[in-house]
Amino acid sequence: MAQSRRDFLKTAAASGVAIVVSRISFLDSPQAQAATMDPPGGWMGSPGHARYRIDGLAKVTGQKIYARDFQARDLNGWPVPEEHVFVLCSTFADRIFTGIDLDFLPPDLRPKRVVTAADLQRDGVGIANTDFPEGRYLLPTGMRPDYLGQPVALLFYDDYYTLQRARPRLLYAPQAVETGEAAPLLVPIPFEPETSIIHVVKDGNAPFAEREKFAQTIGGPVRPTEPGKRNADAMKYVDMIGDKLESSGWEVHEQTYETQITDPMFMEPESGLAWLDRDDKTLHLLIGSQSPEYDARAASEIYAPKDCKIDVEKVSFTACYPGGGFGGRDTSIFGVYLALAAAYSNSTIRIAYDRYQQFMTGIKRHSSHIELTMGIDKAGRFQAVRNHTILNGGGRINVSAYVAQVAGIMGAGCYDFPLADIWSRAEHTRAMVSGSVRAFGSENSSFAIESMIDEIAEARKTDAIELRRKNLLQPGWSIVTGAPKAPPALHEICRKAHAHPMWRDRAKKHAAHAKDRIAYGVGFALSMKNYGTGADGVFQAVEVDEKGRLTVTTHGVDMGTGTATTLAITPARSLGANAHEVKTGEIAIFENLEMIESFDDLKENPRWTPIAFMSHKAATTSGRWVHGVDATSQVLFEVGLLPAARSLWGSRASKLAPKDVHWKDGKLQARGFKPLSLAEIAAKAHADGHVVSAMTHAFFSAEWATADYTVDGLTKRWPIDALAVRRGGAANYEIVDRKNAKLFTVESMWEGNGQTFGAAACIVGVEIDRHSGEAKVVEGVHFLAPGRILVRELVEGQMEGCFSQGVGYALLEELPPYEKGAIDGKWNLNRYHVPLSADCAIHSVEKVILPPESPDAPARGVAEVAFCPVAPAIANAVAHATGHRFRSIPITPEKIRAVWA
Amino acid sequence: MATIDLDLTINDEKYRRGDIDGDLKLVDFLRQEVGLTGTKFCCGIAVCRVCTVAVQRVPGGHQEAMRACTTPVSDLNGKIVTTVEGLAKDGELHPLQTAFLENFSFQCGYSAPGFLMASYCLLDRLKRSPIPTADVDDAIQDAVGQHVCRCTGYVRYHRAIRQVILSTPGLVTA
Structure with a gap:
């Protein structure tokens, strides 16, 4: 089917992770704490430097940080009983699939329950937008598998060890997946667009x-x-x-x-937990992913159809440190199977591939x-x-x-x-x-x-x-x-x-x-x-607490490349100090910016951006995520901390501009004024209601989008396309509308090729x-x-x-x-x-x-x-x-x- | 399924379990039963060695690197197991942990516990039988050369281990 130019642009520039405005909003999960590193003071070097990785101590002491490390008992509020799910796959693509037969398993190794395509169809489970029209998360009977390894059923076990004993028999189980008549092999056809x-x-x-x-x-x-x-x-x-x-x-x-x-061969085979809280209509997911926003959104979209009998209103996503990635955890379909299995259980679902399964089903x-x-x-x-x-x-x-x-x-x-x-x-x-x-x-x-x-x-x-x-x-x-x-x-x-x-x-x-x-x-x-990717969007927030400790929040993920460490030292350029904490894989907090993503040009809408969330990929830490945190740190300094410093210094300082001050030895210096520590300035900012947190979105395509923002009477042009600020003593962010924006049309973004x-x-x-x-x-x-x-x-x-x-x-x-x-x-x-x-x-x-x-x-x-x-x-x-x-x-x-x- | 009464020491703590499957793999015992998830699972067939732990037969005995993914708990009855969680003592990191940090030895970190425990066993061996400095690289290669790491290219693991060997008195002869 020929694509329209609009469709083409929409899909091509988005690299498969286009976001849609969903009826489902994301929860800020309390369990996120379980996967957020509390960095030890020891990692930090002088401002702008790291003695070692911010996540280093957790990794050399064997703390729970990977998705595979967590069990239901580790997560507050999750049902402790776990069901362990095996994703049974087709082993052929040249015959018709007629059903599954698990009688070859000894009785004690048979699953308690089986979910097939018929269940999904009966319950009106849909297709995630980015997968459309492929869907077919479980292959219906009467069809030839679309590909080798296409899942055909979810097998539920209520005991970890039973599944462990059954697993070798299920890995390659032609006898379990029944076949009918021969069907012609798929003739290779191009995926569009070429x-x-x-x-x-x-x-x-x-x-x-x-x-x-x-x-x-x-x-x-x-x-x-x-x-x-x-x-x-x-x-x-x-x-x-x-x-x-x-x-x-x-x-x-x-x-x-x-x-x-080849196989990306990241060391931690894909693993995760899921639980559908039916009282709260909330689907909880815990995964080590490069694309948490994609995983959460895909999980929400499969239950979005109006006639879907599985009632999910919210998705709560906990992002763990991936045990390697290299792209193989970017828009992996693994999370969809967790989400599907959760809908057919009252327990916590655990899917933990072993290496054989990872080779069989992981992205190549x-x-x-x-x-x-x-x-x-x-x-x-x-x-x-x-x-x-x-x-x-x-x-x-x-x-x-x-x-x-x-x-x-x-x-x-x-x-x-x-x-x-x-x-x-x-x-x-x-x-x-x-x-x-x-x-x-x-x-x-x-x-x-x-x-x-x-x-x-x-x-x-x-x-x-x-x-x-x-x-x-x-x-x-x-x-x-x-x-x-x-x-x-x-x-x-x-x-x-x-x-x-x-x-x-x-x-x-x-x-x-x-x-x-x-x-x-x-x-x-x-x-x-x-x-x-040529069109990249990054969200971030930088905040300072009353004691002068900085926290960076990002939807970026550290799959080992050092993103968290790099972002931790980035604020030093503007704020004179490294961040004490970097929260990675955060999604929900950025709803404060109320952004609307679209490939339609919506220039009159100050909330519009072509790409809101992007997955963590394409070697973008240094070129994209660092810019976001750097720009946000500058904003926080100029609209929050410098005004607080001026207040401390008194009326003589009222005209001091950013160029008149600098950080030295951990203190903000200005000629003729007493040096101030970040803690002193932060305390003043909190006490007087100055800005103590800046949250931004930045968009890049060959250059950064820029716009004017006015905060407390100061208008300044920043290389960001959205800004919200939170003041000392306030609970909520205030959105600061952009003005005179230099944005991108779909044409310019594409034709300029960013x-x-x-x-x-x-x-x-x-x-x-x-x-x-x-x-x-x-x-x-x-x-x-x-x-x-x-x-x-x-x-x-x-x-x-x-x-x-x-x-x-x-x-x-x-x-x-x-x-x-x-x-x-x-x-x-x-x-x-x-x-x-x-x-x-x-x-x-x-x-x-x-x-x-x-x-x-x-x-x-x-x-x-x-x-x-x-x-x-x-x-x-x-x-x-x-x-x-x-x-x-x-x-x-x-x-x-x-x-x- | 043969069950056994299990009695072993892990990181200085006694663990006694009655009527436990003797074929249960140590990695599952540690992660599922004890809640020590620092020992990682990767290949499950004793090739990649991310699951390496240190095992002594008796107190003061040789530290032997053992792959937890294929070792049944029945093999460990009465023995002393050290995992990555047991390396730091009294709030002080083991010198290997510090060296791994300061050399930026790991990236995703999933392989780090296996490298730590294998090199911990190497240090134990060198304490008992020091080697010439010229042989250090070969000894490191023998100890961790079969460990798989996908992120790092191995350079900084070897560098860190070498630093610790050379800076610890009594491990090399010249």
Whole structure:
């Protein structure tokens, strides 16, 4: 079904987490305290610094912080009896499902109750908006499963140990899921929207603004069957690019690259608790999620239909610290099953996947098939790129269309091509569901492009880094796929890499191993990666108590990347102190801002924003959430604490402006006035009714929305799109309406394409055993240009984690896509090889962090950017060592042995 | 299902339970029965080692790293178990805990208890049999090299453990 442009924009820019105004409001759960860390004073360094993670003490002392740690008895008011639910899945997708039969289980291992699609249908359970029209949370009988692993029933056990004993028999239980006649396999079809970007420079040297472009980012999809001139013109250019590649006399390289399905393999398998309080009509959920707002909203929406017999008026969500995430807990459907099970029980529901189930049902990284063509002129200048990418999205759309979109945006890498024909799409198949996993589509493009550039360099007998340097985007240029502002440091990284001894001496070292059993090779790869989604919204509040202690509240989640710690030190810039507490995963409190989210332009409505809540993803801590807390801290200072300080200093201070004061040694200083501690100022602010808490929403798309706000007669322009303040002695927030706002229309947001980018690179040295074929990373250099550094140890930690995951992606990790994949219930860490320390050259990888390019450089996203170059650098190193180009990862010993045989 | 009378010590506290399933895995006993959830569950097949605890046969005996996800409680009768909750004493963190904090060794933290307990056992071994400084990295690799961590890349775990070994008197010979 063709989408309208409006639908397309609405879905595309939202990355699958669009919010709707729901009849159900969220409760501020008292149980949230159970999952909120009370940070020990010891973590805090001087203002703006952390001695260790704010959540560190809880983690090294084994406190209950993960969803899996909680039982009903830990939660005030929840029924102590628990029911343990097993989500029974289909193990086939080629026959009709006719029902379930659990007679194969010994009587003592049979569930007490079973809920099937018939129950959901009878009770009028609906479909969450973001899942529409897929729904089918439990497969009805008479249908072919949409995909392998589609749930068919919820099995209820009233005893943990009984389920534990039954679990191995239920994991892969073809005998439990009855089948009827054969049904044709699903023919892969694209999830819409597809991404198509055609970029043409008319005269070869035209400035970017005058280039002829046809891109989804400026005009909607051009490749699908959308009628109209744009589409026809675009296709003419597609043909023209094809003709040029064939007839221009360029050197043309055309290859196919493939990447595999992998599992995010976060350490804590998904777990959670749920309870439907029928008296209060409140559904309580406790989950460790990257997207608490999505989970809560989806849970509310399934019971929203008017004729639904399950009466839920409120959803109370408790966000726990996720035991890892990497995208795999972003819009996971796990929470929906908790919510469904709760409706069929009076007890507390507990679902705790084991590792086999997590492999079977958790979100996966897409595999990709990339047909890549590049044309290069005699001078070594890139002239044209054609990148056609197909991702295996599996059985539910989840965020697949947006992963394909990012694969497309990154489809020309960090290089300048006068001609580009990029087409990326995710396909609906019967495979396990793929979704958001670290790098979000960029890793596929990065592997293909960085591999091909090495192939070109090899064919031309030229230095691979020099070839890249000749074709790099310049800082500030728009990128070929339409987004503004290529990141700085691409050239500097290449310069440093080119001069590095590992690169300089690679040929000598390679030759020295030529007759050894162990071959040696060096590879380089460069990547540019977007951070943020192009349209990001963040909520936050910063408040000070009477004693001067600061609390930051955010709907962001810390999945280990250090968000809570980073946000804790952020207020120091304006408020002279770190936060004592950071409350993550909060939702309900932000209803005080009464915001309305819509992709309709509602500029006259001061409560409107295009994106209200976003899930925690896309390496956005440093680039987005920090901005929100920083701006909010500034607001609190200027409208609350500075006025209180002026009151303490007396009438002589009445004209003191922010520029006249500064924090030093924990005190606010102004020439000629007694320094004041934050505690003194806070006490005064509380006593006199000054603002003691600021709550804001900020929205980013290429730049931050700004508006004027007037508080106590002071009008100031802030980079936020909503503000509420609470005064000392008051219980409630007052909304401060924005004025003269510089907002975004849907068109400007999309056409401006609000993506922001960071740059990273790797040099990797590998050794390869000529007998076993085993490739081993033995040394490396990891380059990153993060801009302003907030917490160096966290940045370096992200680089180290990215390096390790890159090793796994290039050499070790793979899940077969269909019946031989994790659906067989036999996949665990004995078969799926996550890198161990010995795989990662932990003592031999140098980190090169480039300094900020300017004093006001932004703090850029790190946690995905640093991942992208690792696998292609390894692949290039393997090619150098073996003399054979592997265009499919992982590069296993079997593959290497096969070419050396 | 064979039941046993269980009598073991966990973090200096005696636990006696009658008529308990001897095949019950230690990780379930700790998390479900005792409420000590610091010992984590991940693979359940003794590969990833996040569930590692320290076990002594007798007071003063060697601390042995044991994987709680596959160890039945019947194997532990009469033994002394230390979990991550038992590392800090009298309000003072164990030096390993402090080093893990100060090195930003972990991220999501789910693997941290397993790394702590395995390196705790390593320290116990080195107290009894010090090694040359040059062998420290290999000893760390032997102790935690099979532990899986998805977030960190391992660098800061190894760095922290090495710091503690080198700064604790009597663990290295030169």
